[in-house]
Amino acid sequence: MAGVNESNSDSVVGSDVLSLESIRESLIRQEDTIVFSLIERSQFPLNALAFEDSGNSSSLTEFFVREIEFLQAKVGRYENPEENPFFLDNIPHPVFPTHKYPTVLHPKALFVNINKRIWDVYFKELLPLFVKPGDDGNYPSTAASDLACLQALSRRIHYGKFVAEVKFRDAPQDYEPAIRAKDTEALMKLLTFEKVEEMVKKRVQKKAETFGQEVKCISSDSGDESEKKYKVDPLVVSRIYGEWLIPLTKLVEVEYLLRRLD
Numbered sequence: 001m002a003g004v005n006e007s008n009s010d011s012v013v014g015s016d017v018l019s020l021e022s023i024r025e026s027l028i029r030q031e032d033t034i035v036f037s038l039i040e041r042s043q044f045p046l047n048a049l050a051f052e053d054s055g056n057s058s059s060l061t062e063f064f065v066r067e068i069e070f071l072q073a074k075v076g077r078y079e080n081p082e083e084n085p086f087f088l089d090n091i092p093h094p095v096f097p098t099h100k101y102p103t104v105l106h107p108k109a110l111f112v113n114i115n116k117r118i119w120d121v122y123f124k125e126l127l128p129l130f131v132k133p134g135d136d137g138n139y140p141s142t143a144a145s146d147l148a149c150l151q152a153l154s155r156r157i158h159y160g161k162f163v164a165e166v167k168f169r170d171a172p173q174d175y176e177p178a179i180r181a182k183d184t185e186a187l188m189k190l191l192t193f194e195k196v197e198e199m200v201k202k203r204v205q206k207k208a209e210t211f212g213q214e215v216k217c218i219s220s221d222s223g224d225e226s227e228k229k230y231k232v233d234p235l236v237v238s239r240i241y242g243e244w245l246i247p248l249t250k251l252v253e254v255e256y257l258l259r260r261l262d
């Protein structure tokens with residue numbers, strides 16, 4: 001994969017120098033994907049029957065995600081350390097020769113995976129905030145939209161591993177004592193930048209306003225701000241970041257750091 005300066009890719013994995021700045025640029029780019037994926041999903045109602053557990057058999061959505069992940073693993077998706085599967089305990093080998101991704105992450109901390117938590121949070125807490133209640137039976141399209149959201153959210157949240165690696169490399173003397181003491185509170189304090197978080201929340205609100213406004217082809221009238229309609233409430237997007245995505249990213253950072261000296 002090309003480095004961040006050589007292409008439009010939002011990946012940092014291939015870049016020679018890993019910096020907090022380049023990682024943050026990637027996170028900013030990923031906001032576009034996330035906001036768009038939420039907007040796409042919001043065209044369908046909740047459609048809970050597609051994803052609710054029906055006793056011992058898996059839901060349509062779970063079946064769909066498992067099958068797609070299996071296929072994507074075969075074309076090498078999970079060779080990329082930015083990608084983390086939801087269900088694969090045994091990831092099938094890629095069928096084609098794969099790119100050799102440079103080793104950036106610490107091998108013993110590389111496998112942090114909180115997708116189980118992300119799955120539960122997404123279906124139980126996030127979805128009801130930005131889709132209408134109800135059921136239109138359109139389960140296959142809904143499941144495809146859910147997968148797009150889940151993969152975008154998971155990628156963003158697990159980027160915490162790269163963030164943590166860079167922060168550790170920049171100041172090992174600060175992090176090592178807290179890691180050895182398994183002091184999660186101290187780690188959380190060290191890795192938190194409140195100003196950056198505030199900026200992220202404001203920016204995603206703006207992106208949701210921009211990407212999700214109803215575009216009408218009417219004369220030159222620029223429209224009354226108060227009449228603007230949005231596909232997904234921009235404040236909800238900001239809240240999703242502030243209450244879930246940022247805290248989960250920081251959780252991944254802490255989980256990674258706790259294993260960084262193993």
Ligand SMILES: C=C(O[C@@H]1C=C(C(=O)O)C=C[C@H]1O)C(=O)O
Pocket residue numbers: 024163191192193194196197200245246247249250
């Ligand atoms: C990801 C980072 O770590 C923390 C998490 C942030 C986020 O999830 O957006 C922002 C700032 C930090 O508090 C970072 O420093 O960029």
